Structures are given as C-alpha cells and as structure tokens.
Amino acid sequence: MRALTLLTLLLTLGVSLTGCRLAPFDELADDAPVVTLTPGAGYPQGGYGQVLIAYEGQLDGADMARIAVSAGPGTPYAVHDAWSAGTIGDFNRRFKGCDDIATDMPDCDPGAGAALAYLPQWMGRRDCVMFSAVNVGVGTSPGEGQLRAKCEGMPGTFALSRVEGVDYGMALATMPAGSVLGPALVGAPRAESVGAIHRLPPDAIATVAIPLPELGLAAGARLGTRLATGPLADATAFGLDSDAVLVAAAAPGARRVVVLAVGLFADPELGGPAVVTARAVACLDDVLVRSSYAPVADGQGLAVGDLDGDGVVEVAVGVSNAVRVLSVDGVTLGAGCASADTSDDPATTTIACPSGTDASCDGFGAAIAVGDADSDGANDLLVGAPNSVTPEGTTGAAFVLRGTASGPTTDGARALYVAGLSDGALLGEEVTFARTGTASSPRYEPVLGAPGESRAFTFLCSGLPGDEVSQGGRCQPTVP
Amino acid sequence: MPLRGGRLSEPNRTEDRVRHPHRTSLATSFALALLGTLALGAMRAPSAMAQSEREQLQQAREAMERGQEAYLAERWDEAAAAFLEAYRARPFSAFLYNAGIAYERAPNVPEAIRFYERYVEAEPDASDVDEVRARIERLRATLPSETPTGETPIGETPTGETPTGETPTGETPTGETPTGETPTTPTTPPPPAEPPPPMKSLLSVETNPSDARITVRRDGAVVASGPSPFAENLDEGDYEVSVEHPDYQTIARPMRIRAGKVYVAILEMSQGEFLGFLRVVSDPPGARVFLDDREAGSVGETPYQNPVTSGTHRVWIERPGYAPVEREIEVGIGDDVREEFALERVTFGRVRVVANVPGAMVSVDGVEVGRVPYEGDHPAGPHRITVSHDGMKDYEETIELQRGQLTPMRVRLRPAVSRSGAWATLTLGVLTAGGGAALAVLADRTRSDLDRDRRAGILSDGDSRITRGKILSIAADAAFGFAGLLGILSIYYFVRDPLPDSEGTTLEPRDWTFVPTLDLRHRAGGAELRWSF
Missing domain, CATH: 2.60.40.1120 (Carboxypeptidase-like, regulatory domain)
Known part of the structure; x- marks a missing residue:
C-alpha cells in the first residue's frame, strides 16, 4: 500500500510536471501564426496543396468560408473550415470531396481533383464545389473529362458533364457571384484544335461552350488550360450589353494568355435575344501559365482582380521572376492578339520580385492571388515562389505585395514561409486568399500550398504593415 | 620419682622491639623467634625445614605433652606409650629416656631397663650415660631373676604387651592394656627407694642461614654443639644457647629448659650491627619497590620490609596506573625506618x-x-x-x-x-536526471526556437518540432520522475538496514599491572602489561 501511494504520488507529480511542460508547446501551437492544412490519414498520395481554391458562401443560411485542396489529377479534394457562422474555423479538414475514389461505384472518377471551382450559386445552394476528373494522357480514355459537384450540406456528389478526348475540365474557374452566365467555367484545352471554354449555366448540370472570337491562335494552343475570372462592371466598354465577366485563359501551346470579356450581347444586325458573347480584350504573349502541360519550373500564375481599387479588375500574369499586370481599363480590344509575339501586346505593369526580404525570388510568379490581406480595403497581391530559398532552406515562399491606388507595391513586402519545412516543399506553388472575418469586416488570409510537403498553410498574419504578428502570435482570434 | 621441672610452661620468646612509626633501635640485630611448641605453626618457616619434618616435630610435641600429663597423673603406662609415640614421630633419644622413667614408675622394671638401655645405645656420649647405666644396674638388681627384656619394636605399644620371648612370670598379659592401671606383674619388685631422674627435654634449633653452628652451654660448660639444624636432649636447667656464623652476628641467649619439654628455636640471623631495618608501605599497596639501583629491578612489593645497610638509600615506588615516586631515605644503624608513600594516579x-x-x-x-x-x-x-x-x-x-x-x-x-545497490540506483538516478535535464534543455531550446519562429510569423501549428518538443518534455519529465523514483529508492536502499547493529561491551575500569622483563645480557628492559577480562 505504501509503495502504491508512493507510486501514485510520483505519477501525479510526473503528470503535473509533464502537463506544465507541455502547456507551452500547446500554447505555441495555439498561437502559431501559420495554420497547417493536412489531408488527413488515408490520403492516397502526396502533393496535397497542388490545387488550391478558397471560397466563401453560405451553409444553412450562415456565412462560411472554405479552402478546398487536392493533390492534382487522381486525388480527392478536402475542404477545410476557415470561417463558419461568424467564427473563424479550425482549418481542420471538414470533409472530403469524394471518399470512394477507388471503389467500383465511385463518387470520384479517376483523375478527380485535377481542378476545383466553387459554385457560388447552384441549384439554390451556395455551398457546392465542382471538381473535375481528367485523364491527362493516362487511362483507358485519354482526355476524358468528368465534372462532378459536391455540396457541403448534401451527401454524395452530382455528376455533371462528361466529355471525352479534349481534356475536359483541365481548368475550372468560379464565375462572379450572381453571374447570369453561370457559376463556373470549364476549360477543354484540346477541343476544337485550339481549345475551348465551357460555362456551366445556372442550375444546369451540363456545360456549354462559349463561342470564342478570333484569337490568332494556332492549333495546339490549348486554350483553357488555366482560367481566371473577374467581374466587369462596364460591359459596354468591351462591346457587350451586360453581365460581362473578364476571363483570362491560358494557352500554353501558344505561350499566350488571352483576356476575354464574356457577357450578353444582342447583335442588332441579327436581332433576337442577347446571347453569350466573348470579346477578345487583349493577348499577352510569351507567357507560360502553369498547368498539367507546363511544369512548375516553367509555368506561371494567373489571376484576375482589382489591384488598384479603381473598380476594374486587372489581369496578373507571372513571368520570369516578375508579374505582369494588365489593366483592362481603356485597353484596345484585341490588343496583342494579332501577333504571336509581344510586339503588339498591350501595355502592362511589371512587378518585380521584392528585395530586402529573407527569401529569394526563385520561382516568383508561379502562382498569383488577389485579396485584401491587411484589411485596408485595397487588394493585395500574393505571389508564390515555390523555389525560393529561405532561412529554412529551399522550401519555397510567397510574397505579399501591398495594394495601393497605383497597384501593388513591393514596399514593405514580406516573404511568407514556414519554419521547419524541408527542401523541395514547393511552398507557394499554389496560392490563394481565404476569407475570414465577418462580411462587414472581412479579412483574407494567404493560403499557400506546399505539395512537396503534401500540406497547405494558412498565414493568419500577412506581415504587411498593420498585420504583423501580434504578441499573441496571431492576427485573428484564437482558432478554436 | 618426681619429674624435674614440674608442669610445662610457655617457653621464652625474644620479641622484636619496634618503635612505630619512627625509627627504633633494635635490642638485637637479629630476628630471633624462639618459640615454644604452641607457637610453632606461626613461626616463619626456615627454608631448610621440610614441611614433613615440621609436622613430625609437632606430632612429637603433642605426644610429649600427653605423656607429660599422664605422667603427672601417675598413669605411667600411658605416659610411656605417649613418649614412645613421640619417639616414633621424631626419634630423639630423650623420648626413650622418658619412656624408661615412666616404666620405672609403673613399675615395669624390664621395660624401664630396656628403654634406658636404648637410650644409652643412642646416646653413648651423653653426659649422664654413666648415671643411666648405674640406674639400669640398680633396676636389674631388683629383679628376682634374669628376665630377658625382649625386643619390643619401637612403634608398638609396649604396655599391655609382652615382649617377644618369655615373660618373667610365665604368664602372658596379652590383651590386657595396663593403661591407667598398674600392671599386675607377679615378678615386679616394689619400687626402688631411689626416685627416678627427671625427664629429659628436647631443644631443636634451626637457623637462617642453615649452616650456622649452635652451642649449648650450662654453667659455662659446653653441653652440646653442632651445625644447624640442631637437636639435643637436655635436662632441666638453665642453659645458654649461642648461634654462630662467619657472616652473621653471633646470637647468644639464655634459656631455661624444663623437664619433658620440646623447644624449637628458629633463628633469623643478621649480618651485623651496621644494618638497619627499612619498611616501605604505600597507599595503595602492591607497588613495586626499587632500592638504590633502578635498573636492577624491584626488590619487592609494598608493604616491603628488609634489613638494609645503614646510610642513604634511594627508593622508587612504582605501581601501574600511578605516578612513580622517588625518595631518598636515611637509615641509621639499627634503625627501624618506616616510609609511607601515598601514590597518586596518573592523569x-x-x-x-x-x-x-x-x-x-x-x-x-x-x-x-x-x-x-x-x-x-x-x-x-x-x-x-x-x-x-x-x-x-x-x-x-x-x-x-x-x-x-x-x-x-x-x-x-x-x-x-551493502550499499552498492543504493549507489547503483543513485548513480542511475543521477544519470537519468542528467538525461532528463538534457532532454529538458533540448525541449527548452526547441520551445525557444518555436517561440522565435512564432514571433517571426513563420511558425505553423503543425510544426513537427512542437511534437518533438512535447516528446522531449514528456521524456524529460519521465526522466525526472524516474530519477526521482530512483532517488527515493536509493534513499530507501541507503536507509534500509535489516542487519543488527554492531555491539560492544565496556567493562568496568580496572588497574593494570606491569610485569617487568629484564634482559641483563643485552642491557634491555621492558614491561608486559597483563590484564584479564
């Protein structure tokens, strides 16, 4: 009995000591300014974070923000909670987009996870994600693409369009909320020799191709390899009647990014109702946007957003260690599309990799996202550099460029990277902004994919002035 | 025939005249113990006298006493038997003579004649031998006819027994003990008119040293003389006994010899008039006494007394456990000096x-x-x-x-x-604690790194170092806990003692004694301590 009492005392003392010593680490974990997104146990392969989107919608009538992540073609995606019903999420995996990818009756087809897109409003829901399964050069039906959608509040997935032989679904893009054109775009790079872009009409399950104007693309341009969209407030400026959407589509086969204005237009000469019409806004040549056709070493990022706060979105395209920003405001329609080189490209602003940070610029521009990271009302530019050398090694990084009225500036820019990553983490290969905070006071947190580590990271502090790491370690309320 | 001297009285005794506690002068320079037979047992026994001889002398004395008493009571045969018993104890011829007198008074003339004749045979040179022979003749003349005296062995009771051969009357008184009664011998003539002579006494002188010469004089004439030990039959009378030795002072003392007594004189001779007497006493006694020559060893133990030469003497008194004392003592000629030493214990x-x-x-x-x-x-x-x-x-x-x-x-x-297990446990505990400390240091470093990264904004909640830090912390705490357990165990092992304690016994303090050892050949000396438990 005496020995048992002694042992109990010792165990109590040990547990107390252990608890005391573990608490600081728990506090560190709770206060860590970077939140890790992991695929969870049983994820079929590495590369998690290769495809990364963030979206905000509603679930059961409450605002929510989510981060959907996959490892690219052939992998399921997982949805992480960033915001739910007015409270910041725990960023843990909330659900997987398809759990039975390997079963005989799968929710996910082979190649699933190649691309992701949020469906802002579909079938009366605002919590659905569309994902594509594309057999890119593999499988029994090469080039077959299958679209599915999964809504968070519903079990199972919805099978959408399926197209064979055109790499259908290689790229997906979310349309601006409330667009009459539909909730999302779908790229089919090998369709119609130069590629095609489909749209998912509202509440439809089948996509329709958007008629493209003459873009001067040769066969094999693979237009639609990557897509980015942004709202266009003034449709008439682009020869449209209404509901214009700016679409940036990569054509890696032509090393070109085509900027389109897509909206409704009723041709007075023909009469009849307005139809979906695409106008060539501009073409940027000699750019290679990253995709399954372009390795990460070469491919660059593509994003659309209002970078100068003028209400008109800009197109940001990554080039060699820089970002070219095309302001479509006042651009001559079709500029740069006539020639396959840059001689007739419209004027762009080049944003160089910021100096003075503790990360190198290797791979700068591989991924680009636009969002207000510091809650100052101006969108900031997030640029990934997956080959960047940081104090932690060649882990990759991302740079946050503060948005100003004249566009992003490198002044006060800060490199985002994660301690403890190993070389080849490819942090920043994919980037996005995830919204946190209320609708009246939103915040957008940089989210960086690190497929080399099969993880993604959310930086709760962008490091921009006014958004530095606080004493508590985070710029947001404590993550539950 | 009356005995000369009458009843035996105490013999004279020369006593030491000592004046205590101071020096006294000795009347004589020798210690003379002239003791009567009653004081024999208390006498200092000379080394030359064997114990058996002393006992025989005592037996002879006692038999002589009984014979004397029987004689005075006129129990003649009993007196004669006692004298012969004395003779058997110590074959002094005086006993034969006294037996003859007793038989003569019995009257048992033949026995009287026989023992007179034995006396004459034993002492042919005695001063009264002629007188004894005349007495024998007179007694024979009283016999009616020649009757052989027979040969009664000394040691057998002559009374009541007829000597071998024929009795004078032809009757055999065998089986009749005439003790206390007058034998009814038909041939016995009436008592002679002349009374029997007084009985003889015995003087025995022993000296120390034993080779002294004793001379007995009476009225200036030498009655007897011989070396010590000396024994002589003496008649009643006043004598002078002198003891001479070349190296000692001659002793001459008057003595009155009474009839039928045994006198034993033991003489301790002194070397001369220049000696004194030294007495050394100590409190406590038992101290060794060294006299004049410390290296020569002790001369005895206190109380010590011995004649010493006159003059100044140095005395050392030593007793184990006490401080030695040295003192000079002046001894005058003939002085009896008593020195007392109060010994003090050592510190x-x-x-x-x-x-x-x-x-x-x-x-x-x-x-x-x-x-x-x-x-x-x-x-x-x-x-x-x-x-x-x-x-x-x-x-x-x-x-x-x-x-x-x-x-x-x-x-x-x-x-x-054995505390090896405790030490091993303690060592393991210390090592474990050291390991725990190292782990704790690593954990703290990890935490510091993490905190630094946290402040830098690059710390992720999934950082593997957090888990590693936790593991290190748990390991450190586990090590500390285990070390604590080992420490407690080691304390227990150190304290645990099922074996009995050592024990001891302290005995009462006691004096210790030295036994000196001297090696005169090598002029070395020492002491051996003896004790007992």
Missing part, C-alpha cells in the same frame, strides 16, 4: 579495544589511532571510541576513562548492508 587512562574483526580501525574522538587489538593512553575523561571496518557497521560509544585505570572494550562488529 591519563588507558583503553583497550578488542574486536571480532582483525584489523578493525579504532578512532578516538574521531582520530584514527590504530587497529584492534588496540591499547593506548588518553587523557582521563570522556572519549568517543569508534571501531570501524570495511563491510562492517561502525560501533561507537563514549566511555569515561579513569585516571590510571584500564577500560576494556569488547566490540562485536556486525556486517553492514
């Missing part, structure tokens, strides 16, 4: 430690002083005695050392519990 005590483990270390008041068996002197008073030995439990006790006394200790060391 230190002695401790003796024995143990059951040879080679056990003895410490006194924390200072190692030797190994058992240990014996050493230390100032009197309390001392902390510790006995230790590897693998054994220490024994410690505080004892009170008495001045000049030996305090014996007997220690029984018991095996000590």
Whole structure:
C-alpha cells in the first residue's frame, strides 16, 4: 500500500510536471501564426496543396468560408473550415470531396481533383464545389473529362458533364457571384484544335461552350488550360450589353494568355435575344501559365482582380521572376492578339520580385492571388515562389505585395514561409486568399500550398504593415 | 620419682622491639623467634625445614605433652606409650629416656631397663650415660631373676604387651592394656627407694642461614654443639644457647629448659650491627619497590620490609596506573625506618579495544589511532571510541576513562548492508536526471526556437518540432520522475538496514599491572602489561 501511494504520488507529480511542460508547446501551437492544412490519414498520395481554391458562401443560411485542396489529377479534394457562422474555423479538414475514389461505384472518377471551382450559386445552394476528373494522357480514355459537384450540406456528389478526348475540365474557374452566365467555367484545352471554354449555366448540370472570337491562335494552343475570372462592371466598354465577366485563359501551346470579356450581347444586325458573347480584350504573349502541360519550373500564375481599387479588375500574369499586370481599363480590344509575339501586346505593369526580404525570388510568379490581406480595403497581391530559398532552406515562399491606388507595391513586402519545412516543399506553388472575418469586416488570409510537403498553410498574419504578428502570435482570434 | 621441672610452661620468646612509626633501635640485630611448641605453626618457616619434618616435630610435641600429663597423673603406662609415640614421630633419644622413667614408675622394671638401655645405645656420649647405666644396674638388681627384656619394636605399644620371648612370670598379659592401671606383674619388685631422674627435654634449633653452628652451654660448660639444624636432649636447667656464623652476628641467649619439654628455636640471623631495618608501605599497596639501583629491578612489593645497610638509600615506588615516586631515605644503624608513600594516579587512562574483526580501525574522538587489538593512553575523561571496518557497521560509544585505570572494550562488529545497490540506483538516478535535464534543455531550446519562429510569423501549428518538443518534455519529465523514483529508492536502499547493529561491551575500569622483563645480557628492559577480562 505504501509503495502504491508512493507510486501514485510520483505519477501525479510526473503528470503535473509533464502537463506544465507541455502547456507551452500547446500554447505555441495555439498561437502559431501559420495554420497547417493536412489531408488527413488515408490520403492516397502526396502533393496535397497542388490545387488550391478558397471560397466563401453560405451553409444553412450562415456565412462560411472554405479552402478546398487536392493533390492534382487522381486525388480527392478536402475542404477545410476557415470561417463558419461568424467564427473563424479550425482549418481542420471538414470533409472530403469524394471518399470512394477507388471503389467500383465511385463518387470520384479517376483523375478527380485535377481542378476545383466553387459554385457560388447552384441549384439554390451556395455551398457546392465542382471538381473535375481528367485523364491527362493516362487511362483507358485519354482526355476524358468528368465534372462532378459536391455540396457541403448534401451527401454524395452530382455528376455533371462528361466529355471525352479534349481534356475536359483541365481548368475550372468560379464565375462572379450572381453571374447570369453561370457559376463556373470549364476549360477543354484540346477541343476544337485550339481549345475551348465551357460555362456551366445556372442550375444546369451540363456545360456549354462559349463561342470564342478570333484569337490568332494556332492549333495546339490549348486554350483553357488555366482560367481566371473577374467581374466587369462596364460591359459596354468591351462591346457587350451586360453581365460581362473578364476571363483570362491560358494557352500554353501558344505561350499566350488571352483576356476575354464574356457577357450578353444582342447583335442588332441579327436581332433576337442577347446571347453569350466573348470579346477578345487583349493577348499577352510569351507567357507560360502553369498547368498539367507546363511544369512548375516553367509555368506561371494567373489571376484576375482589382489591384488598384479603381473598380476594374486587372489581369496578373507571372513571368520570369516578375508579374505582369494588365489593366483592362481603356485597353484596345484585341490588343496583342494579332501577333504571336509581344510586339503588339498591350501595355502592362511589371512587378518585380521584392528585395530586402529573407527569401529569394526563385520561382516568383508561379502562382498569383488577389485579396485584401491587411484589411485596408485595397487588394493585395500574393505571389508564390515555390523555389525560393529561405532561412529554412529551399522550401519555397510567397510574397505579399501591398495594394495601393497605383497597384501593388513591393514596399514593405514580406516573404511568407514556414519554419521547419524541408527542401523541395514547393511552398507557394499554389496560392490563394481565404476569407475570414465577418462580411462587414472581412479579412483574407494567404493560403499557400506546399505539395512537396503534401500540406497547405494558412498565414493568419500577412506581415504587411498593420498585420504583423501580434504578441499573441496571431492576427485573428484564437482558432478554436 | 618426681619429674624435674614440674608442669610445662610457655617457653621464652625474644620479641622484636619496634618503635612505630619512627625509627627504633633494635635490642638485637637479629630476628630471633624462639618459640615454644604452641607457637610453632606461626613461626616463619626456615627454608631448610621440610614441611614433613615440621609436622613430625609437632606430632612429637603433642605426644610429649600427653605423656607429660599422664605422667603427672601417675598413669605411667600411658605416659610411656605417649613418649614412645613421640619417639616414633621424631626419634630423639630423650623420648626413650622418658619412656624408661615412666616404666620405672609403673613399675615395669624390664621395660624401664630396656628403654634406658636404648637410650644409652643412642646416646653413648651423653653426659649422664654413666648415671643411666648405674640406674639400669640398680633396676636389674631388683629383679628376682634374669628376665630377658625382649625386643619390643619401637612403634608398638609396649604396655599391655609382652615382649617377644618369655615373660618373667610365665604368664602372658596379652590383651590386657595396663593403661591407667598398674600392671599386675607377679615378678615386679616394689619400687626402688631411689626416685627416678627427671625427664629429659628436647631443644631443636634451626637457623637462617642453615649452616650456622649452635652451642649449648650450662654453667659455662659446653653441653652440646653442632651445625644447624640442631637437636639435643637436655635436662632441666638453665642453659645458654649461642648461634654462630662467619657472616652473621653471633646470637647468644639464655634459656631455661624444663623437664619433658620440646623447644624449637628458629633463628633469623643478621649480618651485623651496621644494618638497619627499612619498611616501605604505600597507599595503595602492591607497588613495586626499587632500592638504590633502578635498573636492577624491584626488590619487592609494598608493604616491603628488609634489613638494609645503614646510610642513604634511594627508593622508587612504582605501581601501574600511578605516578612513580622517588625518595631518598636515611637509615641509621639499627634503625627501624618506616616510609609511607601515598601514590597518586596518573592523569591519563588507558583503553583497550578488542574486536571480532582483525584489523578493525579504532578512532578516538574521531582520530584514527590504530587497529584492534588496540591499547593506548588518553587523557582521563570522556572519549568517543569508534571501531570501524570495511563491510562492517561502525560501533561507537563514549566511555569515561579513569585516571590510571584500564577500560576494556569488547566490540562485536556486525556486517553492514551493502550499499552498492543504493549507489547503483543513485548513480542511475543521477544519470537519468542528467538525461532528463538534457532532454529538458533540448525541449527548452526547441520551445525557444518555436517561440522565435512564432514571433517571426513563420511558425505553423503543425510544426513537427512542437511534437518533438512535447516528446522531449514528456521524456524529460519521465526522466525526472524516474530519477526521482530512483532517488527515493536509493534513499530507501541507503536507509534500509535489516542487519543488527554492531555491539560492544565496556567493562568496568580496572588497574593494570606491569610485569617487568629484564634482559641483563643485552642491557634491555621492558614491561608486559597483563590484564584479564
């Protein structure tokens, strides 16, 4: 009995000591300014974070923000909670987009996870994600693409369009909320020799191709390899009647990014109702946007957003260690599309990799996202550099460029990277902004994919002035 | 025939005249003990006299006494038998003579004649031999016819027994004991008209030294003379006895010899008139006495007394446990000097430690002083005695050392519990604690790194170092806990002691004694300490 009492005392003392010593680490974990997104146990392969989107919608009538992540073609995606019903999420995996990818009756087809897109409003829901399964050069039906959608509040997935032989679904893009054109775009790079872009009409399950104007693309341009969209407030400026959407589509086969204005237009000469019409806004040549056709070493990022706060979105395209920003405001329609080189490209602003940070610029521009990271009302530019050398090694990084009225500036820019990553983490290969905070006071947190580590990271502090790491370690309320 | 001298009285005795406590002068320079037979047992026995001889002399004296008493009571045969018993004890011819007188008064003329004749045979040169022969003739003349005296062996009771051969009357009185009765011998003539002579006495002189010459004079004439030991039949009368020795003072003393007595004189001769007498006493007694020559060894122990030459003497008094005392003493010629020494104990005590483990270390008041068996002197008073030995439990006790006394200790060391396990446990505990400390340091470093990264904004909640830091912390705490457990176990092992303690016994302090050892050949000396438990 005496020995048992002694042992109990010792165990109590040990547990107390252990608890005391573990608490600081728990506090560190709770206060860590970077939140890790992991695929969870049983994820079929590495590369998690290769495809990364963030979206905000509603679930059961409450605002929510989510981060959907996959490892690219052939992998399921997982949805992480960033915001739910007015409270910041725990960023843990909330659900997987398809759990039975390997079963005989799968929710996910082979190649699933190649691309992701949020469906802002579909079938009366605002919590659905569309994902594509594309057999890119593999499988029994090469080039077959299958679209599915999964809504968070519903079990199972919805099978959408399926197209064979055109790499259908290689790229997906979310349309601006409330667009009459539909909730999302779908790229089919090998369709119609130069590629095609489909749209998912509202509440439809089948996509329709958007008629493209003459873009001067040769066969094999693979237009639609990557897509980015942004709202266009003034449709008439682009020869449209209404509901214009700016679409940036990569054509890696032509090393070109085509900027389109897509909206409704009723041709007075023909009469009849307005139809979906695409106008060539501009073409940027000699750019290679990253995709399954372009390795990460070469491919660059593509994003659309209002970078100068003028209400008109800009197109940001990554080039060699820089970002070219095309302001479509006042651009001559079709500029740069006539020639396959840059001689007739419209004027762009080049944003160089910021100096003075503790990360190198290797791979700068591989991924680009636009969002207000510091809650100052101006969108900031997030640029990934997956080959960047940081104090932690060649882990990759991302740079946050503060948005100003004249566009992003490198002044006060800060490199985002994660301690403890190993070389080849490819942090920043994919980037996005995830919204946190209320609708009246939103915040957008940089989210960086690190497929080399099969993880993604959310930086709760962008490091921009006014958004530095606080004493508590985070710029947001404590993550539950 | 009346006895000359009458009843036996106490013999004269020369006493030492000593004036105490101061010096006295001796009337004589010798110690003379002239003792009567009653004082024989108290006499200092000369070394030359054997114990058996002394006993025989005592037996002869007692038989002589009985014969004297029977004679005075006119129990003639009993008196004669007692005299012959005395003769058997010590064959002095005086006893034969006295037996003859007793038989003559019986009257048993034949026996009287026979023992007179034996006397004459034994003492043919005696001064009264002619007188005795005349008496024999007179007695024979009283016999009616020639009757052989027979040969009655000395040692057999002549009374009541007829000597071998024929009795004068032809009747055999065998079986009749005539003691107390007058034998009815038909041939016995009436008592002679002349009374029998007085009985003879015996003077025995022994001297120290034994080769002195004794001369007995009567009225200036030498009655007897011979070397010591000396024995002579004497008639009643006044004599002068002198004892002479070339190296000693001649002793001459008058003596009155009474009839039928045995006188024994033991003479202690002195070397001369230049000696004094020294008496040395000490408190406590038993101290060794060294006289004049310290290196020559002790001459005795107190109380010591001995004649010494006159003059100044140096005396050393030594007794173990007491401070030695040296003193000069003046002894005058013929002085009897008594010197008293009050001995004081030494200021230190002695401790003796024995143990059951040879080679056990003895410490006194924390200072190692030797190994058992240990014996050493230390100032009197309390001392902390510790006995230790590897693998054994220490024994410690505080004892009170008495001045000049030996305090014996007997220690029984018991095996000590091996502490190797405790040390091993403690060592393992320390190592574990060290490992825990190292782990804690690593954990702290990890935490510091993490905190630094947190402040830098690059720390992720999934950082593997957080988990590693937790593991390190858990490991450190586990190590600390295990080290604590080991520490407690080691303390337990250190304290745990199922074996009995060492024990010891301290005996009562006692005096110690030295036995001096001298090696005159090598002019070396020493002392051996003896004790007993």
